[in-house]
Amino acid sequence: MKPVYIVDYAVIDTIGFDIESNYKNLTLLAKGPQTCTRYDVTEYPHILCTKGYEISQYDGRNIFSKLHNDLSDQLLSKATIPSDSAVIVSAFAHSGNEVRNDFDNSFRGGMSRFSPTKLFLNNNDLMSANIAKKLKLEGFSSGVMAACSSSMFNLHYAFTCIQSGVISSAVVGAIETPIHPSVQYYWQCTSAISTRDGGICKPFDKNRDGFVQAEGGTLWLICDEETLKKYNLTPKAKILSIVLSSKCYDTATMTAHDKTGKSQIDTINKALTIANKKSEDIAFFNAHATSTLIGDDIELDVFQQKFKDVDIPCVSFKGYIGHTMSASGMVESAYGLEALKNQYLHPNYDLTDPISDDPRLITKAIPIKGDTFIKASFGFGGRTAIAVFQTI
Amino acid sequence: MDLENWTPLTTQEIEKKFIGMINDYLKLNLEYPVDPNLSLKDLRLVGDTKVIEQLQDVDEESLEIIKKNFEIDSIDILELVIQIEEEFGVVIDDKDVATLLRWEDLIGYIADSQDPKKMKQK
Numbered sequence: 001m002k003p004v005y006i007v008d009y010a011v012i013d014t015i016g017f018d019i020e021s022n023y024k025n026l027t028l029l030a031k032g033p034q035t036c037t038r039y040d041v042t043e044y045p046h047i048l049c050t051k052g053y054e055i056s057q058y059d060g061r062n063i064f065s066k067l068h069n070d071l072s073d074q075l076l077s078k079a080t081i082p083s084d085s086a087v088i089v090s091a092f093a094h095s096g097n098e099v100r101n102d103f104d105n106s107f108r109g110g111m112s113r114f115s116p117t118k119l120f121l122n123n124n125d126l127m128s129a130n131i132a133k134k135l136k137l138e139g140f141s142s143g144v145m146a147a148c149s150s151s152m153f154n155l156h157y158a159f160t161c162i163q164s165g166v167i168s169s170a171v172v173g174a175i176e177t178p179i180h181p182s183v184q185y186y187w188q189c190t191s192a193i194s195t196r197d198g199g200i201c202k203p204f205d206k207n208r209d210g211f212v213q214a215e216g217g218t219l220w221l222i223c224d225e226e227t228l229k230k231y232n233l234t235p236k237a238k239i240l241s242i243v244l245s246s247k248c249y250d251t252a253t254m255t256a257h258d259k260t261g262k263s264q265i266d267t268i269n270k271a272l273t274i275a276n277k278k279s280e281d282i283a284f285f286n287a288h289a290t291s292t293l294i295g296d297d298i299e300l301d302v303f304q305q306k307f308k309d310v311d312i313p314c315v316s317f318k319g320y321i322g323h324t325m326s327a328s329g330m331v332e333s334a335y336g337l338e339a340l341k342n343q344y345l346h347p348n349y350d351l352t353d354p355i356s357d358d359p360r361l362i363t364k365a366i367p368i369k370g371d372t373f374i375k376a377s378f379g380f381g382g383r384t385a386i387a388v389f390q391t392i
Numbered sequence: 393m394d395l396e397n398w399t400p401l402t403t404q405e406i407e408k409k410f411i412g413m414i415n416d417y418l419k420l421n422l423e424y425p426v427d428p429n430l431s432l433k434d435l436r437l438v439g440d441t442k443v444i445e446q447l448q449d450v451d452e453e454s455l456e457i458i459k460k461n462f463e464i465d466s467i468d469i470l471e472l473v474i475q476i477e478e479e480f481g482v483v484i485d486d487k488d489v490a491t492l493l494r495w496e497d498l499i500g501y502i503a504d505s506q507d508p509k510k511m512k513q514k
Contacts, residue, residue, distance in 0.1 A: 113473070
């Protein structure tokens with residue numbers, strides 16, 4: 001199998017626009033959930049917005065297109081992107097709803113026409129094409145929908161396409177702008193998001209009551225070895241393995257993963273086997289942990305079953321950046337790669353009353369050794385993605 | 393909008409405003425006045441300095457290809473029509489769009505059809 005390299009990544013999230021300085025200053029910059037001023041939030045308290053966009057002129061109608069435009073620019077400034085690269089990007093909870101509302105009003109009002117450009121720029125299906133257009137790329141453009149694991153499913157798609165020789169490089173990621181009343185309402189109806197104190201995000205804490213949505217996204221350039229040489233690219237990391245599964249019957253439901261943990265552990269085992277790594281080789285476990293009552297419990301149980309006798313720290317980055325929904329897997333993986341690069345791991349944010357006395361649920365920054373970590377990503381529908389990354 | 397004191401824009405004012413809209417939307421440098429016989433499809437050809445540079449010193453066949461490639465497409469025409477409707481309070485029937493592709497025809501149509509009640513409120 002061909003090795004697959006991560007050349008570079010662009011990340012925009014609630015912390016800011018530069019992931020390298022974001023990681024170094026994570027505990028200083030993060031203040032937990034931010035209040036949205038774009039809308040009247042009295043009925044939708046649990047929200048978090050991307051700094052910079054929130055105070056700018058960009059309203060909900062164009063923030064989605066602005067975000068993928070800025071991420072494209074950022075990636076382009078970091079690396080030469082081969083023109084035959086595929087673009088594999090998706091979004092599933094983004095606030096194109098604002099434009100959708102305008103469109104519905106236009107339709108109900110009997111207006112004869114509506115701006116096609118507005119529709120195209122806010123269509124998550126065409127997002128990958130918009131990025132390909134912006135970056136002048138000619139490889140195929142598409143995206144996989146797998147709820148909050150979408151970005152990791154995209155990464156798997158690109159990874160397998162490169163390994164099999166179908167493509168040699170790809171721009172991969174997901175972008176999400178869920179800060180819109182109707183999107184908030186949707187997730188409130190699933191009982192998955194936090195409604196306490198304007199929204200709190202405390203993964204693995206006894207006082208958690210749900211996740212806090214966040215705007216953000218990421219685009220990565222990944223490629224094979226021949227492309228590295230051809231374009232003189234220096235990779236930051238390597239994807240050793242990425243394994244997917246989905247189970248939402250019997251011991252699992254549409255919103256809660258396998259309560260026995262078997263399905264998730266099987267997926268972790270496969271990922272480690274393909275990566276040719278043992279549990280002891282892993283520097284840390286980057287949890288999906290969103291701060292939901294049932295999800296964090298199940299994930300911690302999986303972690304404790306699988307890594308019973310191994311001293312591996314377990315951390316979720318969502319307390320800092322919120323839940324970027326479809327983008328979360330790859331956004332947080334980028335933070336994981338920064339952790340390896342800097343050789344220290346930030347603690348779980350605001351973890352004051354942990355659900356377990358397991359010291360591996362770290363509450364203070366710690367130095368880490370090694371060059372490899374595991375990223376876990378879980379989405380509704382039992383979607384599971386486990387990736388093993390190694391820095392170079 | 394003060395409807396009682398509203399006065400329609402002159403043809404010249406419409407042209408200048410429309411040129412501004414086109415330059416913003418298509419990122420061009422069109423200048424007033426525009427050739428009245430010009431087709432809307434050719435706006436990019438006359439308003440984009442980069443395209444004009446490409447037109448120099450090319451053979452007839454290449455010139456035709458360049459012209460074809462830089463024609464404003466149907467989506468752009470539609471976007472401009474939507475902006476015209478919002479800015480000037482004009483309702484352009486779908487069947488009329490094709491007959492209004494000439495600059496002079498379109499400006500004349502806008503001048504004759506302005507309706508302050510249908511203008512986009514700012």
